[in-house]
Amino acid sequence: MQAVILVGGEGTRLRPLTSRQPKPVITLVDRPFLVYMLEWLRGHGVQDVILSCGFEPTRVREALGDGEQLGLKLRYVVEPEPRGTAGALKYADEQVGGLAERFLMLNGDVLTDVDVTAQIAQHEATGASGTLGLVPVDDPSAYGLVLCDGTRAVTGFLEKPAPSQLIGIDRYYISAGIYVLERSILDLIPSGENVSIERSIWPALVGEGLYGSHAESAYWMDIGTPERYLQGTFDILEGNVRTGVAELLGDSYSHVAEDVAAAGRIVPPAVVGAGSTIAAGAHVGALVVLGQNVTVGENARVERSVVLDGVTIGAGAEVVDCIVAPGAVIGDGAVLRGGAVIGDDVRVGAGNVLASGIRVFPDTDLPPGAIKF
Ligand code: GDD
Ligand code: MG
Numbered sequence: 001m002q003a004v005i006l007v008g009g010e011g012t013r014l015r016p017l018t019s020r021q022p023k024p025v026i027t028l029v030d031r032p033f034l035v036y037m038l039e040w041l042r043g044h045g046v047q048d049v050i051l052s053c054g055f056e057p058t059r060v061r062e063a064l065g066d067g068e069q070l071g072l073k074l075r076y077v078v079e080p081e082p083r084g085t086a087g088a089l090k091y092a093d094e095q096v097g098g099l100a101e102r103f104l105m106l107n108g109d110v111l112t113d114v115d116v117t118a119q120i121a122q123h124e125a126t127g128a129s130g131t132l133g134l135v136p137v138d139d140p141s142a143y144g145l146v147l148c149d150g151t152r153a154v155t156g157f158l159e160k161p162a163p164s165q166l167i168g169i170d171r172y173y174i175s176a177g178i179y180v181l182e183r184s185i186l187d188l189i190p191s192g193e194n195v196s197i198e199r200s201i202w203p204a205l206v207g208e209g210l211y212g213s214h215a216e217s218a219y220w221m222d223i224g225t226p227e228r229y230l231q232g233t234f235d236i237l238e239g240n241v242r243t244g245v246a247e248l249l250g251d252s253y254s255h256v257a258e259d260v261a262a263a264g265r266i267v268p269p270a271v272v273g274a275g276s277t278i279a280a281g282a283h284v285g286a287l288v289v290l291g292q293n294v295t296v297g298e299n300a301r302v303e304r305s306v307v308l309d310g311v312t313i314g315a316g317a318e319v320v321d322c323i324v325a326p327g328a329v330i331g332d333g334a335v336l337r338g339g340a341v342i343g344d345d346v347r348v349g350a351g352n353v354l355a356s357g358i359r360v361f362p363d364t365d366l367p368p369g370a371i372k373f
Contacts, residue, residue, distance in 0.1 A: 001120075002100040003046045004092050005037065007108035008054025008082055013225045016343030016361045017325060023224070024051075024108055025063040027308055029236050029245050029271055029289050030255075032063045033223065036111055038070050039244055044116040046072065046104065050096055052088045053078045086197035090189040099183060105197075107177025111232045112220040113242040114178055119213040123180040126152070129209035130185055132202070133178030135220040136171045143174035143222075144198050146212050154210040159198040173212065175202075176220050180213075226323055226341045226357070233306055234287050237269035245271075254285075257292075264296065273309070297332065305336075314350065331368060 011023030018026060025032040038049065049072055051060065057076055067074030077095045079088060085107075093099045102123075104116065114133055123131035132154065134146055140161055147156035157175075158165055166172075175198070188204060189195055202210065219241035223232045232241075237253065239246045248255050254268035262278040267285030273292035278284055281299040290296070291308040297315035307313065307324045314332035322336040325343050330336065331350035338355035342348065346360050349368035354360065356373065 001044070001046045001102075001104060002048040002050070003041055003104040003106060004050045004052055004089060004099065005034070005106045005108045006052045006085060006088055007034070007057070007060065008052055008079060008088055009109070010054070011109075011224065014223075014229060016341060016359055017226065017229065017323060019362050020325075020344050022057065022059055024057075024060050026229075027291065028111070028223070028229070029233055030248070030273065031244075033111075034060070034064060034108065035070065036243055037106065037108065038064075038067070038072060038074075040113060041104070041106075041116070042070065042072050044120075048073050048075075048100075050075045050077055050092050050099075051108075052092045054082045054088075055079075082194065084194040084196045086189045086195040086201050087193055089197065090186060090191055090195070093186050094191065099186070101183050103181060103183075105179040105181055107222075109222055109224045110177050110220060111223050111236075111241060112176065112178070112218060114176060114215045114218040114220060116178065116180075119178065119215075120180050122152070122211070122213045126211050127209070128180075128211040129182045130202075130205055131180040131211045131213050133176040134173040134212045134214050135176045135218065136214075136216070137174050138170065138172075140166070140172040140174045144202070146173050146175050148173070148212045148214075152211050152213070154202070154206050154212050157198070157202040157206060157210075159196075159202075173214060176215065177222070226339060226359075230304070230306065230321070230323060230339075233289060234269075234304070237271065237287055237289070264298075264300075279315070291326070325362070 007024040011018035024034040077092045145158040145161045221232045223229045235241050236245050254270045256272040257274035260276050263280040264278040264282030270285040270288045272290045275293040278296045279298040282296045283301045287304045289306045293310045295312045300313050300317045302319045305319045305322045308326045310327045311324050313330045316333045317330050318335045320337040322340045327345040328342045329347045334348050335353045339357040340354045341359045343362040347365045351369040353372040
């Protein structure tokens with residue numbers, strides 16, 4: 001099976017995590033995000049993957065190469081300018097000399113274990129031209145809302161519905177960004193233009209062979225904001241989503257690299273990368289990822305957080321519900337909480353208090369005690 005994965009977005013909602021790394025390869029627990037998608041797809045018989053990129057994907061190529069290590073074939077298509085979700089598909093078709101008769105198309109930012117094999121089987125059984133993977137949510141306003149009839153034929157598609165377009169039910173089905181498509185779909189997309197598949201193509205296909213495949217109990221998360229990135233991390237650590245990390249963690253729900261020097265406590269679920277040190281009296285966990293070469297100072301506390309490679313956390317500092325990007329230095333006694341996101345190589349001086357979802361951009365130098373908020 002062939003799959004086209006769209007990775008052309010800039011990931012602006014994840015900044016500063018995506019200031020230096022594109023969204024497809026930001027580290028999620030212990031591997032580049034896209035590796036989760038590729039491992040999941042490989043498990044459903046996908047062997048040929050085309051990554052549709054909006055700009056030169058140097059970092060993505062460096063991280064994933066030609067896919068050999070992952071056991072599949074990976075190709076890259078780079079748009080001359082952003083073509084939109086449908087325009088990108090059309091361009092990929094032209095660049096690879098024709099996509100397969102039937103293929104998968106995916107948004108490149110979903111962490112999921114949806115049963116694509118079942119979705120393909122339904123697609124074949126109904127003779128659909130397109131089958132959208134659907135997942136239930138309480139609030140569909142940030143997604144594509146999909147309405148279906150009793151035969152699962154799509155009767156309406158509303159991208160980012162306004163409150164007035166909602167019908168006041170508890171559970172809505174949204175498009176999961178997982179599509180099984182027939183080649184014929186490509187005939188609907190003009191060449192060389194910026195076209196949105198959500199706004200132009202799905203509405204045009206309503207009543208014309210577009211179906212929904214309801215994934216009731218699967219895990220599904222668009223990791224495109226810091227809150228959802230953290231939640232996705234926790235769900236991987238807890239085993240709420242089936243991933244390769246679960247095997248690594250095993251029954252203890254923790255993985256501490258062999259050479260880690262830990263005088264303090266590690267409370268599972270937790271992952272601690274190679275070369276890290278945890279000083280006496282420090283407390284790491286639960287729900288913590290420490291990357292490689294992270295230093296946690298004496299009596300520091302790290303809880304419900306992701307701390308990426310090479311970060312130094314000072315003595316007595318507190319990091320709770322936060323994301324700290326590679327190379328940052330957190331001063332003694334500093335407090336990070338409430339969803340703060342600290343960018344690459346930021347220096348947070350001693351005694352700062354950063355909370356309330358604050359985002360500090362790469363290389364910022366905060367003098368001691370500069371912010372207490
Ligand atoms: N190649 C390319 N070119 N890729 C693009 C472009 C483009 O011009 N624009 C967006 N993408 C990629 C993004 O990188 C992402 O992987 C995917 O297309 C979807 O774009 P998002 O910006 O993440 O869209 P969204 O999350 O607001 O909404 C989409 O996903 C929802 C599920 O998460 C829509 O498809 C919704 O209908 C859907 O419910
Ligand atoms: Mg998205």
